[in-house]
Amino acid sequence: MTGSTIMYLMLGACAGGFINGLSGTGTALFALGFYLMVLDPVQAVAIVAFMSVLVGLQGVWIVRRQIAAQPARLARFVIPGLAGVPLGLALLDRIEAGSLRLVVAAFLIIYGCYFGFRAALPAFSRPTPWIDALIGFAGGIFGGAAAVSGAIPQMWLSIRPWTKSETRAVLQPFNSVILTTTICLLFLQGAYDQTALNALLVTIPTGLIAAQIGIAVFRRLTDTGFRRVLIILTLLMGVGIVLTELLG
Template identity: 25%
Template sequence: MSDPVSFLFISAGIFAGAVVSGLVGFAFSAVAGAILLHILPPTEAVPLMMACSIVTQAVSLLALRGTVQWRGHPCLIVCGLAGMLPAVYLLHHVDAHVFRIGFGIFLVLYAVAMLLRPRAAIVSAAAGCLPQALVGFGGGVVGGLTAMPGALPSMWCELRGLPKCQQRGLVQPYIATLQLAALAVMLAYNTFSSSTLLNMTLYAPALAAGAALGVVLFHKVDDALFRSTVLAILLVAGVLLAI
């Protein structure tokens, strides 16, 4: 990046996105994209955000591997991958902008409602495979249209009243798998260019520092603060999608 000011702003966006992703396990693109998409063209910003997000997921999975509980994940993940297929179709047959606005408003209403109510499980924590399948499939569709596959699974965890370690154990592998699948598609269509690799090298320090700080913060916060942070991020993400 030849422009020092742009370099600093992009570094700040990637750092902020990595901190949030390291802390709550999702929303890298929602945070970083608020800056990157105003500076870089989408053909450069989207592959860069995808690559950076996968790196933060890998760092978090490695650092938090002791919290990941694989039981029950296959149902969520397989249905999430299946949900990506209709998302590809919908991208070409519906107004994705209108969908993003509608989903953004839904996120805002949900986050506000949950922030105003006491913490308590609404759905049984022992809910079976069918609800997980629906959430996983819906997350795949939403992820394909909004680049936020973790929103619905995070909401599902909140409705079940799961503590932060169980939430990360469910959401983190789900997002990582869907992003790897999306990466494979992008590689198949030669979406990644030499400029993406160059940008990854340039912004690696900001990415690494942000991800590390996010993981450290995850260990510091308690379940109540983690819940509030997740809901606040969903609220901000909803606003960013809706405007």
Template identity: 30%
Template sequence: MWADALLISAGSLLAAFCASIAGFAFVLVGAAVLLQVMAPALVAPVLVMGSLIVQGIGTYAVRDHIPWRRLWLYVGTATLGVPFGLAILALGPARAIVAGVGVLLVVYASYTLARIALRMTPARRAATTATDAAIGFASGILGGIGGYVGALVGMWADVQGMPPQDTRALMQPFIAIMQALTIIGLAFTGFFTAEAIFLTATAVPALLLGTWLGLRAGKHLPAQGFRLVLLGLLLVSGISLLI
């Protein structure tokens, strides 16, 4: 039990640090570490609760910059998308859809990183209500399939050239709200065992430390450095969806 607690704490520290800088990827980073040594049924509730804590703290840090109207559009459309994701998961083609999203993320991140390396001016796209709604709905579908609610929002933020603070102010509350809804679903399906709650509780100091370190690093990271971190995590996200 205590060996598992140490592993959870180590994975949570790294995941919290990354998520606090980029605004997403807590579940991605944590799962990459913990699923190597622990059962998914135990890892899932721990990561979702940990993600809610980290994103909740991050949301408080950017509370004065949250675009509330835009955020509720994302939450509303994503919530509508979740049942479709669950249905896809039940019917079977979920793996193909996840792989397709993985290819999209890998191609986009690789192409954009190459443009940065070649010092080419990035192409920007303006957001519209329709595109925001589509990204939110698609994120909800991915959330229903496997909890991947942040990657597409992160990619869309980069396409628009959003500043770091604005990116985090949109992504962190969005992910926090969606994780809260996920927790309700996990609770009703019996995933919150005494062991999962114990492991989450023991990881709280690591979560707080990783979040604090990530927020401090994010404040001193220039916009281009933030973009490189964001694109790097998008690339890793895409690769993880393909494996």
């Protein structure tokens, strides 16, 4: 492994780990570009998925009490999400993934621009179990078809007037479960070869440290500040997807 390869892997792990520690999502958006410079696409996605789950476990731990307090809330996102993953994978044979990612990116950019710069954030407070389930299902579909499982849930959760810990108690474990499913499928496809394992030896310690820094920033944010961070990250995620597709 060359010095430049190690550098790109560490940069990706730093960027993805910090964002995951801060918000509970976004690892792929901020890390994948660095990994694709030195790894083939399957290996890069395999590393991102593994790192997302691994560094995400730290975030799950800090909101464990909120998860235990509202297990039914989390379940109505996760269970439909798991059902959506196979459908998303099946859609890959019928729909070009790049086009689907651009459609998602357009929604993210419009949403982020509309809400990101408003003085007052929206607050959709009434219980919506069926909408939550549909959002989880859509997240699973987009996760299987375009590797953007957190995009739709992040949009929805950013307008819920929950505390930052309550929001993270849904978003972080949701992404972890969906991406664990992705890891299992990639493993069966042989994606975790010796090259991928060597890359993980570099990215794991770097990502874990960067995630701790992100978590420290998360702890300092107010509930409103965290919601605004999610909306701005939604905009950045949309722009990042467009740039990835155009430059790739």
